[in-house]
Amino acid sequence: MIFQSFREVNQAFHQSMTQTTQRLGITAIQYFVLKIVSENPGIGLNELSDKIFSVTSTASGIVDRMVRAGWLSRERPPTNRRSISLTLTSEGRDLAGRVKALRQSQLTAIISQISTEDVAELQRIHKQIVNIIQRQREEENHEYK
Secondary structure (H helix, E strand, O other): OHHHHHHHHHHHHHHHHHHHHHHOOOOHHHHHHHHHHHHOOOEOHHHHHHHOOOOHHHHHHHHHHHHHHOOEEEEOOOOOOOOOEEEEOHHHHHHHHHHHHHHHHHHHHHHOOOOHHHHHHHHHHHHHHHHHHHHHHHHHHHHOO
């Protein structure tokens, strides 16, 4: 029951994010790529694909479109000609900032309708669930070694 609730919240969040990004002319995945590259300047394609839970060929197609749009810069490091290094262009930084600001105002409007106590309780419970899941994963990893 609780995991169904998590799924519903996640789905509603994703639908809202899709609407927001479409208003600015990008897809949700393109925004996530902008966000990840912003937080990890010089990130390579393999690491990016891991972070967006995608195969490298899919991530490469997304990056190609974003380079053509002028949001990303792709360079080959002189020390490793087989890899690429991704950075945001000034247009990409501007776009990422606009999406982030819009999302922040939307999320603030949602959270402002929930009491401070309920928000704190929700955060406490989520942290507890995450800790339990992490402990279980660690125990399973030790069992299989």
